[in-house]
Structure formats: structure tokens, C-alpha cells
Amino acid sequence: MTIQFSAPDSSTNKYWIVLAPIMAAAIVSQPAPIAFENPKWGHVSKLNIEGNEGGRLRPDVLGWLEPVSKDASDEELRERFERDGVIFVKGVIPREKVLAMRKKYFEYVSSSGVLKEQTDPEDGIFCGGDPHKFAGPGVASHLGLTEAECDFLAKSVSAHKEEFVHAFAQDGEIMKIVQRLKPEWKDPLLFKRQLLRSNIPNSEGTATKVHYDQIFLRAAPPTSLTAWVPIGDIPPESGGLIYLENSVPIGLEIEDGFTKLNANLSDEDRLSAFNVNMTDRGNLSRDAGKFARERGGGRRWLIADYEAGDVVFHHPCMIHASGVNRDPMGRIRLATDLRFADGAAPYDHRWANKYFVPGDGL
Ligand SMILES: O=C(O)CCC(=O)C(=O)O
Ligand SMILES: [Fe+2]
Numbered sequence: 490m491t492i493q494f495s496a497p498d499s500s501t502n503k504y505w506i507v508l509a510p511i512m513a514a515a516i517v518s519q520p521a522p523i524a525f526e527n528p529k530w531g532h533v534s535k536l537n538i539e540g541n542e543g544g545r546l547r548p549d550v551l552g553w554l555e556p557v558s559k560d561a562s563d564e565e566l567r568e569r570f571e572r573d574g575v576i577f578v579k580g581v582i583p584r585e586k587v588l589a590m591r592k593k594y595f596e597y598v599s600s601s602g603v604l605k606e607q608t609d610p611e612d613g614i615f616c617g618g619d620p621h622k623f624a625g626p627g628v629a630s631h632l633g634l635t636e637a638e639c640d641f642l643a644k645s646v647s648a649h650k651e652e653f654v655h656a657f658a659q660d661g662e663i664m665k666i667v668q669r670l671k672p673e674w675k676d677p678l679l680f681k682r683q684l685l686r687s688n689i690p691n692s693e694g695t696a697t698k699v700h701y702d703q704i705f706l707r708a709a710p711p712t713s714l715t716a717w718v719p720i721g722d723i724p725p726e727s728g729g730l731i732y733l734e735n736s737v738p739i740g741l742e743i744e745d746g747f748t749k750l751n752a753n754l755s756d757e758d759r760l761s762a763f764n765v766n767m768t769d770r771g772n773l774s775r776d777a778g779k780f781a782r783e784r785g786g787g788r789r790w791l792i793a794d795y796e797a798g799d800v801v802f803h804h805p806c807m808i809h810a811s812g813v814n815r816d817p818m819g820r821i822r823l824a825t826d827l828r829f830a831d832g833a834a835p836y837d838h839r840w841a842n843k844y845f846v847p848g849d850g851l
Contacts, residue, residue, distance in 0.1 A: 538725065541775040556577045577799065598641060604616055620695065624689075625641075630848050649684075658679065666800065671714060678831065678841065699780045701806045705851055708760045708837040714802060714829045715803050715828050728814030731791060734788045739808060839851055
């Protein structure tokens, strides 16, 4: 099999010369694709999923992420997590609890004018203003925005320190699944640094770019676990996470390549997602479709219909991105990412003990 690798832009070419043979080895290990069809939405070809660069993903690189009930056996949850690198668990948190959190969050940020007048904060309907004025914490640093010039950003950053956000993050139901997936952990620990990510509708260039989390969590081995928690319903076209199927082997091998490239940097730089060897703030690509075709070895992007209460757990080398939020009702996509590790084993202390602030270098 001959595999052509080409970088999204010429500045990354030199790295792919190093990484391509490693990735070719990973591609050989790909199992049969997941063949789940979503009964409500039907075939993926009907859906409009756009990547960060704005292009629509072609149906040949799309598939469905298969859900699993939280009542499945521990063995099934673990086997699926280990096989797929991701597990989409339905109904982990009571729906009312998630919707109450959504309402509280939008009430908290509403003085910034982000919501459409006369609408219920629980719906989180965007006012329709200048997208940059309402950029969320996940994208504000990329756009070079500061809290001083952006009231919405200031509010959404300070929200991380609020009691209602802590209470939601520390939800016992999420921790129960973490313990079921990682029974070997002696001291399961939730990192303080979490992100509340609000993606406003129809805002080009703000979808999450292609990446894996270990790039940002390099101060420890790839043993952490991410829980991605939709705060509200996020149907397939409304900007939820998309996962490159069976991509942990690719993520691990890319990270091995970066470890070699970073070997001669200072300790701080070696662990940084923004060092001289990285591109685009630690991201692998803006163009999810191109990434799948050129580097995925036939893998597809798995999409899902997320409902309030669902939680997705993923491995730190699982490659993922998000679609552009094209919500037909103009709802803001709100979600949070929580990270867990074993406090009795090495973990990334940079993440564990401090709140997120824009430009914190992580
Ligand atoms: O919510 C997003 O769009 C990105 C979240 C993410 O990358 C993660 O949870 O690891
Ligand atoms: Fe991520």
C-alpha cells in the first residue's frame, strides 16, 4: 500500500517527512469500521457537517459514533473504550440537572447581551451580533481577544470559579463512569482547569480544530481521561465533537514523533503545545476532511446526536474536532471538558491545580 502524506501548509512539511513512516505503521492496525446507523437521522450523507476551514465534510469520511447505555456492564464499557478510544454514554446525568446548569450559565453571562431578547436563558438563543464580540473561552485566545475588551469573555472566564460550575463538574455520575473505566486508579482526580466552551451559531473559523489532548497535557504520560459534557441538546449539525475512528494509534505515533523532535528543547518548551515544532497552537489541521483523507488511512469522522445528560469519554490521544454550529434554532452550543487522572500516579500538575485563563499557555 502506498500512502501519500501532504501537510495542510508547507510550513509543516518537514515534520511529516519524519512522521509519515510512523503513521503508515499505525494505519495498518485499523480494524473494520463501526457500522452503526442512527435510527432518527438516517444516513450521514443527509447532514451538513463543516470543519473549521468551512468546507462541508463529504459523506465518505463520515459515520456515526455508536452510543452505549450507562447500564451496560463494566466489562462492555471498558472493552469498548479500549477498542475505540472513545465511549459515548447516554443518560449519565439527569436531563433536568443539565438543563438547569445551562439556564444558570446563560443567566450568568446574559448581562453581556449574548442572548436574544425575550428568550428563555435555558434555550441559549444567540442575539445575532458580531461573532468576535461573543467569542467563547475556547477560541478567544486564537483570535487575540482579551477580557478587558470583551464583556462576554470576561463573564464566561469568571464563570469557571463559580460554585454552580464546580457543583456541575463534580457530578458524582460522571465520576462513577470514570471509576468504572479506570478501576486500577487508586485516587481518581478531577483537574481544576476545565473549559466551558460556547460556540455561537454560524461563526466561521471557530469550530474546534483537529487535535488530540495529549499535546496539551504533555507533562505526564498519556494516561488521563477526558469527559466531554454537552450542556444542552447538540444535534449533529449544531457543532458537537466529531471523532476520527480508531485514531488512538495515530495520535500516539504522532506524539512519539513530536517527542523526538522536541528532545533538544528546554524542559518548559518540550512540554508546551506552542513550542517551535508545533503548528497552529498545537492543532494538527483546520481541515478535518482533508486530514481524514490524507492521513486517516480510510478512517471516518464519527458524528453524534448529543442530548442533555449524555457524556463522551475519550483517550488523550484520540483525534477529534468539532463541526461548525449550524443550529437551525440559533442555539449557542455549550459544553464543558473535564479531565481526570490518577492522583496516585504521575499527572499534569499544570492542569490539576489552576483555573483556566485565556493565554495561560496550556
Ligand atoms: O468542545 C469542544 O469543541 C472541544 C472540546 C475538546 O477538544 C475536548 O473536550 O477535548
Ligand atoms: Fe480535545
